[in-house]
Amino acid sequence: MRVPQRRGFSLIEVLVVVAILGTVCGVLVQAVVKVREAAARIQCCNNLKQIVLAAHNYDATYGHFPSNPDVFADQSGDHSGRTGTVQDLLQPYLE
Numbered sequence: 359m360r361v362p363q364r365r366g367f368s369l370i371e372v373l374v375v376v377a378i379l380g381t382v383c384g385v386l387v388q389a390v391v392k393v394r395e396a397a398a399r400i401q402c403c404n405n406l407k408q409i410v411l412a413a414h415n416y417d418a419t420y421g422h423f424p425s426n427p428d429v430f431a432d433q434s435g436d437h438s439g440r441t442g443t444v445q446d447l448l449q450p451y452l453e
Contacts, residue, residue, distance in 0.1 A: 412448040412452045416447060416451055424448060
């Protein structure tokens with residue numbers, strides 16, 4: 359008489375698979391974090407590059423770089439016709 363064989367996994371096999379999956383997930387999480395950091399760094403560098411290009415385009419148009427009007431206001435508060443902040447002055451030159 360043949361004894362029917364049981365099909366299934368032993369507890370050891372299941373624990374080994376769970377350990378392997380846990381290790382793979384841990385490595386993937388670290389990789390995702392590094393990719394996000396690199397993407398944030400690239401975006402920051404791109405933003406700085408755009409600001410510098412906008413400042414140089416402003417310089418090419420007006421012959422000087424934009425400055426904060428409050429720094430050069432005289433005691434009466436006259437801004438010599440300039441209004442807005444540096445960000446406002448550079449806005450038309452940003453992409």
